[in-house]
Amino acid sequence: QVQLVESGGGLVQAGGSLRLSCAASGSIFTINAMGWYRQAPGKQRDLTATITGGGTTIYADSVRGRFTISRGVAMNTAYLQMNSLKPEDTAVYYCYAQTRYGVHYWGKGTLVTVSS
Numbered sequence: 001q002v003q004l005v006e007s008g009g010g011l012v013q014a015g016g017s018l019r020l021s022c023a024a025s026g027s028i029f030t031i032n033a034m035g036w037y038r039q040a041p042g043k044q045r046d047l048t049a050t051i052t053g054g055g056t057t058i059y060a061d062s063v064r065g066r067f068t069i070s071r072g073v074a075m076n077t078a079y080l081q082m083n084s085l086k087p088e089d090t091a092v093y094y095c096y097a098q099t100r101y102g103v104h105y106w107g108k109g110t111l112v113t114v115s116s
Helices: none
Strands: 002-007 010-013 018-026 031-039 045-051 057-059 067-071 077-082 091-099 104-106 110-115
Touching: 002 091, 002 104, 018 031, 018 091, 018 110, 031 067, 031 077, 045 067, 045 077, 057 067, 077 091
Parallel strands: 010 110
Antiparallel strands: 002 018, 018 077, 031 045, 031 091, 045 057, 067 077, 091 104, 091 110
16 A cells, blocks of 8 residues: 655746645555646546656656656655646646556645636
């Protein structure tokens, strides 16, 4: 079992920045990839960014060049640095972890609101 806790969401003006954090606990030695999905009101949950244990990163086209995903030295923490935020980035951001067994775990989400 892996538990995930997100932090860092909040209200920010367009053009501003926020940094999300995700702390994993439990069977962290099984984690391969970590990342972030987001779900805007009335929309499906979509991949925002992911990072593998080897450091490979993948970004959604809508955030590439503005968001940066990273992992802590201990590999049990993931960060999402969000710059040049836009109102369309408003969503609940969910941290996820994928284990080497293919199991996905999810955090409860953190709300990011970008005002125009």
